[in-house]
Amino acid sequence: MNAVILSTGDELVLGQTVDTNSAWLSQQLAAIGCAVAAHVTIADDQAVIQRAISEAAATADFLIVTGGLGPTLDDLTRQAIAGVLNVPLELSESALAQITEYFRSRGRPMAAINRVQAMLPRGANLIENKHGTAPGIDAIYKTGTHSCRIFCTPGVPSEMMHMFHRSIAPQLSAAGGGGVILSRTLHTFGIGESIIGEMLGPLMDRTRNPSVGTTVSGFGVSLRINARFSDRNAAERELDRTSKECSAVLGALIYGQDEQTLAGIVGELLLSAPDGPRSVAVAESLTGGLVAKMLTDVPGSSRYFQRGWVTYSNEAKTQMLGVDPDLFTRHGAVSEPVVLAMAAGARRQSKADYALALSGVAGPDGGSPEKPVGTVCIALEHPTGALARTFRLVGDRFAIRDRSAKTALSLLRYQLLGISSPF
Amino acid sequence: MNAVILSTGDELVLGQTVDTNSAWLSQQLAAIGCAVAAHVTIADDQAVIQRAISEAAATADFLIVTGGLGPTLDDLTRQAIAGVLNVPLELSESALAQITEYFRSRGRPMAAINRVQAMLPRGANLIENKHGTAPGIDAIYKTGTHSCRIFCTPGVPSEMMHMFHRSIAPQLSAAGGGGVILSRTLHTFGIGESIIGEMLGPLMDRTRNPSVGTTVSGFGVSLRINARFSDRNAAERELDRTSKECSAVLGALIYGQDEQTLAGIVGELLLSAPDGPRSVAVAESLTGGLVAKMLTDVPGSSRYFQRGWVTYSNEAKTQMLGVDPDLFTRHGAVSEPVVLAMAAGARRQSKADYALALSGVAGPDGGSPEKPVGTVCIALEHPTGALARTFRLVGDRFAIRDRSAKTALSLLRYQLLGISSPF
Numbered sequence: 001m002n003a004v005i006l007s008t009g010d011e012l013v014l015g016q017t018v019d020t021n022s023a024w025l026s027q028q029l030a031a032i033g034c035a036v037a038a039h040v041t042i043a044d045d046q047a048v049i050q051r052a053i054s055e056a057a058a059t060a061d062f063l064i065v066t067g068g069l070g071p072t073l074d075d076l077t078r079q080a081i082a083g084v085l086n087v088p089l090e091l092s093e094s095a096l097a098q099i100t101e102y103f104r105s106r107g108r109p110m111a112a113i114n115r116v117q118a119m120l121p122r123g124a125n126l127i128e129n130k131h132g133t134a135p136g137i138d139a140i141y142k143t144g145t146h147s148c149r150i151f152c153t154p155g156v157p158s159e160m161m162h163m164f165h166r167s168i169a170p171q172l173s174a175a176g177g178g179g180v181i182l183s184r185t186l187h188t189f190g191i192g193e194s195i196i197g198e199m200l201g202p203l204m205d206r207t208r209n210p211s212v213g214t215t216v217s218g219f220g221v222s223l224r225i226n227a228r229f230s231d232r233n234a235a236e237r238e239l240d241r242t243s244k245e246c247s248a249v250l251g252a253l254i255y256g257q258d259e260q261t262l263a264g265i266v267g268e269l270l271l272s273a274p275d276g277p278r279s280v281a282v283a284e285s286l287t288g289g290l291v292a293k294m295l296t297d298v299p300g301s302s303r304y305f306q307r308g309w310v311t312y313s314n315e316a317k318t319q320m321l322g323v324d325p326d327l328f329t330r331h332g333a334v335s336e337p338v339v340l341a342m343a344a345g346a347r348r349q350s351k352a353d354y355a356l357a358l359s360g361v362a363g364p365d366g367g368s369p370e371k372p373v374g375t376v377c378i379a380l381e382h383p384t385g386a387l388a389r390t391f392r393l394v395g396d397r398f399a400i401r402d403r404s405a406k407t408a409l410s411l412l413r414y415q416l417l418g419i420s421s422p423f
Numbered sequence: 424m425n426a427v428i429l430s431t432g433d434e435l436v437l438g439q440t441v442d443t444n445s446a447w448l449s450q451q452l453a454a455i456g457c458a459v460a461a462h463v464t465i466a467d468d469q470a471v472i473q474r475a476i477s478e479a480a481a482t483a484d485f486l487i488v489t490g491g492l493g494p495t496l497d498d499l500t501r502q503a504i505a506g507v508l509n510v511p512l513e514l515s516e517s518a519l520a521q522i523t524e525y526f527r528s529r530g531r532p533m534a535a536i537n538r539v540q541a542m543l544p545r546g547a548n549l550i551e552n553k554h555g556t557a558p559g560i561d562a563i564y565k566t567g568t569h570s571c572r573i574f575c576t577p578g579v580p581s582e583m584m585h586m587f588h589r590s591i592a593p594q595l596s597a598a599g600g601g602g603v604i605l606s607r608t609l610h611t612f613g614i615g616e617s618i619i620g621e622m623l624g625p626l627m628d629r630t631r632n633p634s635v636g637t638t639v640s641g642f643g644v645s646l647r648i649n650a651r652f653s654d655r656n657a658a659e660r661e662l663d664r665t666s667k668e669c670s671a672v673l674g675a676l677i678y679g680q681d682e683q684t685l686a687g688i689v690g691e692l693l694l695s696a697p698d699g700p701r702s703v704a705v706a707e708s709l710t711g712g713l714v715a716k717m718l719t720d721v722p723g724s725s726r727y728f729q730r731g732w733v734t735y736s737n738e739a740k741t742q743m744l745g746v747d748p749d750l751f752t753r754h755g756a757v758s759e760p761v762v763l764a765m766a767a768g769a770r771r772q773s774k775a776d777y778a779l780a781l782s783g784v785a786g787p788d789g790g791s792p793e794k795p796v797g798t799v800c801i802a803l804e805h806p807t808g809a810l811a812r813t814f815r816l817v818g819d820r821f822a823i824r825d826r827s828a829k830t831a832l833s834l835l836r837y838q839l840l841g842i843s844s845p846f
Contacts, residue, residue, distance in 0.1 A: 026438030288719025296711025
């Protein structure tokens with residue numbers, strides 16, 4: 001069972017947008033044992049799309065086409081499918097009803113050009129889109145004895161992902177035979193890739209199955225474990241075994257796996273604290289709301305996070321958190337005494353069990369010889385005391401802010417685990 | 424003059440790595456007037472690579488192959504090129520000298536397996552690699568009267584980029600008859616793609632040059648304008664002209680272009696207000712710090728943003744912003760009276776000129792029949808009054824929070840522009 005992924009869009013072949021859909025789809029297909037033979041990316045040109053569909057469908061069992069289902073003139077996938085199948089486009093009453101309902105339920109007017117999205121190649125089936133106006137297309141292309149099932153989805157990643165999970169994956173799983181590739185990703189933060197690699201040693205041998213590789217992502221290092229077995233039970237068992245071996249080597253450096261985030265793990269630790277649920281408040285200068293944003297990205301975070309302060313000026317730090325103005329004069333706004341005072345003010349006012357505070361120089365301007373861009377102070381006040389750390393982080397403004405926020409969450413995580421942080 | 428970009432690597436077709444090389448190369452090629460017909464991504468399999476090279480080289484003027492030049496057994500590009508050209512691989516003394524020198528100058532021992540990187544298909548030329556051990560390959564493939572120039576580079580982005588700039592781009596520019604593709608992206612937010620498409624009408628004609636296309640990105644709709652001309656001056660002039668035509672049709676719906684963000688534009692408007700610089704404060708429930716984070720993503724934002732409150736519980740809204748608890752009882756936390764009181768509290772305490780406040784149901788839980796997931800209230804208090812709006816947004820938690828934050832920034836933008844918002 002093999003598949004080709006075809007992405008359409010001028011913005012892709014012009015390099016204005018990086019195609020992330022194909023990688024995502026490949027991961028999903030691998031997980032259900034469908035090998036991906038190729039990704040092909042082409043422009044919004046009907047003749048080119050038709051030729052690419054014909055070529056891919058001639059050998060692949062499945063073809064997934066993303067993009068080109070919107071309502072505008074540069075959306076040409078439905079016309080191309082009709083052209084390849086040599087059938088006319090027809091108005092699908094059920095598609096029209098779905099699109100009409102999509103607009104009605106949102107209280108928005110439906111533009112006349114959205115009607116074109118209800119056109120389907122004759123004989124093709126509709127794939128419902130619960131997250132946008134463009135229905136997908138499910139068609140079969142036959143050449144001689146070979147037949148290829150073609151699924152078309154919108155290019156908008158969220159719509160494509162929902163449609164894949166809901167309507168395409170079940171069909172592929174049903175059609176699939178043997179062999180699976182199961183993957184798991186283990187996440188670390190705060191330690192370099194080469195040190196992780198040295199610690200893992202022979203676990204990273206390329207001939208090993210399951211294999212273990214490292215990638216740098218989100219300013220942390222993640223371990224990717226791939227298990228290729230003919231049997232799903234064997235794959236699951238070996239994936240578990242290798243995960244445990246990696247965990248035995250890296251210990252608490254691993255904070256979570258797959259979709260888990262540092263903020264989500266911190267939330268779980270707060271809720272499951274031995275003496276009952278705990279709460280956290282944040283006071284942010286340099287990160288300007290990013291730590292609070294990460295905490296509240298997590299559904300249900302209101303159970304342990306209620307308050308945050310963004311104090312971007314010294315006056316705000318004094319008026320909102322009660323920081324003694326003398327501290328700015330004596331130590332500067334980016335200093336351990338100031339972040340300790342910010343954390344104390346946030347914890348006192350919120351009555352939270354833990355309070356994090358951050359101040360620093362995110363750049364590109366504002367650095368000095370003594371405190372260059374990347375200088376970051378983080379404090380954590382907890383029920384039995386407080387700690388503060390100063391870091392010298394590298395990277396641009398985005399990197400420094402992101403690393404700072406994750407470093408603060410890591411400090412809280414180690415505190416909740418009751419072990420000292422490695423940084 | 425057209426090109427195909429071929430990327431090789433198991434990690435790409437397995438979706439473990441997103442291919443960013445192809446987008447980068449496409450941008451470079453467009454800038455020197457070389458149209459990219461397709462990106463093709465395939466696994467580390469010599470037969471598959473040979474077939475892909477033969478197919479692409481049959482029609483393209485240029486083929487750029489990335490990846491597969493390393494020293495290990497899964498690096499198969501040089502063998503595939505030799506196979507396609509039907510010539511043997513030969514040791515290149517100059518390639519061997521370069522690789523040896525690369526290791527010597529870094530004081531590292533050269534492993535025996537690196538010798539394979541000095542093998543070149545007979546008749547092909549070497550492309551020097553100053554940033555790694557793998558030399559590139561420059562070869563010509565002829566079929567009948569058509570000939571295709573093939574450049575092979577390593578897959579490591581930094582090595583590929585250096586090799587492209589130093590050795591490949593000059594050859595392409597020399598071969599090309601001039602001609603450039605210049606691009607610009609105009610950003611809108613808050614209006615659907617179909618309405619934008621209807622408004623633009625004939626500007627989106629597929630045969631037009633410059634062409635105008637729309638894409639949904641970051642929950643807004645962006646217009647991509649591509650101008651293809653033989654002469655750079657003509658391309659610049661026509662790109663400007665079409666941009667102005669789009670702006671004339673869409674007016675204030677366009678908030679910025681290319682790398683500009685809504686928060687950055689809001690910052691510029693605050694700083695350039697007619698009666699002197701203005702400031703903004705934010706009070707966030709549902710977005711939990713995201714609006715403050717977007718504002719402070721912008722370097723220099725401390726000139727107009729000093730304070731934010733994250734009030735995730737009702738008690739926090741009352742204690743931190745002075746919201747009357749009766750309002751929760753009478754209207755609920757997600758209501759226009761509550762966000763108006765939050766904005767008033769934030770503006771009063773911060774003495775900022777503008778204050779934004781947001782409350783809503785981000786989901787996945789917390790919805791009710793009356794206020795389902797996606798119900799969002801946003802208030803803006805300004806120097807001469809206040810306004811509040813209620814929205815019914817669609818999507819998952821991430822989408823609802825992102826759209827809410829951008830909608831709030833848009834409301835402020837329209838207020839600063841002195842025109843009423845379209846939503």
